[in-house]
Amino acid sequence: MAELPNTEERLTPDTFLRGLWEENPVFVMLLGMCPVLAVTSTTVNALAMGLATTFVLVCSSLLVSLLRNWIPKQVRIASYIVIIATFVTIVDYAIQAISLELYAALGAFIQLIVANCVILGRAEAYASKQKLMTTLVNSLGMGAGFTLALLSLGTVREILGNGTILGISLFPADFQPWIVMILPPGGFFVLGAWLLLFNWLRLRKERKATGPIGVTADAR
Amino acid sequence: MHAEPLSLIFLDAAIVNNFVLALFLGICPFLGVSAKKDTAWNMGLATMFVMLVSSAAAFGINWLLTELDLLFLRLICYIAVIASAVQLVEMFVKRFSPALFRSLGIFLPLITTNCAILGLALFQTTKEYDFVQSIVYALGAGVGFTLALMLMAGLREKLALTRVPSVSQGAAMSLMLAGLLSLAFMGFAGLGGSHG
Numbered sequence: 001m002a003e004l005p006n007t008e009e010r011l012t013p014d015t016f017l018r019g020l021w022e023e024n025p026v027f028v029m030l031l032g033m034c035p036v037l038a039v040t041s042t043t044v045n046a047l048a049m050g051l052a053t054t055f056v057l058v059c060s061s062l063l064v065s066l067l068r069n070w071i072p073k074q075v076r077i078a079s080y081i082v083i084i085a086t087f088v089t090i091v092d093y094a095i096q097a098i099s100l101e102l103y104a105a106l107g108a109f110i111q112l113i114v115a116n117c118v119i120l121g122r123a124e125a126y127a128s129k130q131k132l133m134t135t136l137v138n139s140l141g142m143g144a145g146f147t148l149a150l151l152s153l154g155t156v157r158e159i160l161g162n163g164t165i166l167g168i169s170l171f172p173a174d175f176q177p178w179i180v181m182i183l184p185p186g187g188f189f190v191l192g193a194w195l196l197l198f199n200w201l202r203l204r205k206e207r208k209a210t211g212p213i214g215v216t217a218d219a220r
Numbered sequence: 221m222h223a224e225p226l227s228l229i230f231l232d233a234a235i236v237n238n239f240v241l242a243l244f245l246g247i248c249p250f251l252g253v254s255a256k257k258d259t260a261w262n263m264g265l266a267t268m269f270v271m272l273v274s275s276a277a278a279f280g281i282n283w284l285l286t287e288l289d290l291l292f293l294r295l296i297c298y299i300a301v302i303a304s305a306v307q308l309v310e311m312f313v314k315r316f317s318p319a320l321f322r323s324l325g326i327f328l329p330l331i332t333t334n335c336a337i338l339g340l341a342l343f344q345t346t347k348e349y350d351f352v353q354s355i356v357y358a359l360g361a362g363v364g365f366t367l368a369l370m371l372m373a374g375l376r377e378k379l380a381l382t383r384v385p386s387v388s389q390g391a392a393m394s395l396m397l398a399g400l401l402s403l404a405f406m407g408f409a410g411l412g413g414s415h416g
Contacts, residue, residue, distance in 0.1 A: 115335035
């Protein structure tokens with residue numbers, strides 16, 4: 001159970017920034033896709049979901065990190081799930097108290113934060129091995145990355161599907177909204193399009209790195 | 221609400237409000253284990269089994285917690301039951317088909333964090349289904365999940381043989397495919413009556 005001290009990460013800016021870009025939970029690791037697709041039909045919902053998930057992620061990571069030497073290895077997944085479920089229950093009641101409208105819009109997906117693999121993944125892969133401070137910073141970064149991904153989907157879908165952003169109309173009255181974008185297929189399409197964009201950027205960078213004479217890696 | 225015929229509940233869960241393609245539940249295994257048809261089939265069956273067990277258990281728990289006035293414990297109890305059911309399936313599969321156990325890999329324990337199952341338990345509570353209705357709902361959801369998984373696996377098996385632009389390889393292409401499937405399933409909207 002005792003961890004070697006050198007497996008613990010030193011606190012660097014990268015601890016935070018990694019979650020935003022390099023290891024973005026949604027765009028790079030493809031985790032937690034269900035809320036990403038389901039509640040991003042408007043920007044407000046996306047933001048609320050992002051913040052709620054970040055709260056649960058940070059709190060449960062902290063608690064897991066605190067208890068890391070007391071949780072027996074055999075029952076760790078079950079213990080993590082119970083910890084996560086506790087915080088989700090808190091968030092669930094809090095949102096109900098703050099805004100019933102938002103609660104209705106997010107529906108069952110608040111309670112489904114329990115089943116968000118980003119959180120369990122962080123608990124298992126990071127918080128259970130690291131010190132409190134690094135865990136706090138890292139989970140904040142991951143939460144920010146998750147919120148960023150939700151927002152980038154939410155804004156695109158709201159602008160295209162509804163012609164508005166944060167409820168403010170963007171286009172002249174004769175704009176025909178692409179209704180399909182706020183319906184389920186739109187979620188898949190927009191996320192697919194973001195991934196295409198990132199793939200394209202990555203490929204372009206790789207090509208530049210190999211230089212004009214170098215043979216590029218992809219044979220197609 | 222209680223008069224809803226069983227056939228409609230089944231149809232609604234399996235096709236009209238398909239858990240994967242219309243409600244976005246269980247996307248992770250949907251993208252993760254849909255590369256081959258036989259793995260997808262087994263994954264679908266395992267998930268359906270867990271769904272049936274946890275649906276029946278969730279019905280009992282909800283009744284008990286309502287009696288005891290402890291509803292805030294519902295979420296924790298549901299997830300604990302699901303985790304145990306998954307453990308059961310895992311032991312069963314490991315014992316009777318080690319090959320299958322290997323091919324499902326990490327996705328078998330991850331059924332616990334398959335939100336389709338927790339979602340099912342929560343929805344049946346919100347919809348106030350009685351016991352038989354809950355079981356039919358779980359069956360429908362399981363069939364719908366397997367259907368979506370199999371459709372996706374069939375498409376991806378074909379896709380593996382074609383040449384796609386290098387920029388769209390991998391997850392991006394899968395998501396576009398899922399979008400098209402979801403678009404097709406929208407054609408069923410309105411068949412089942414009330415929406416969840």
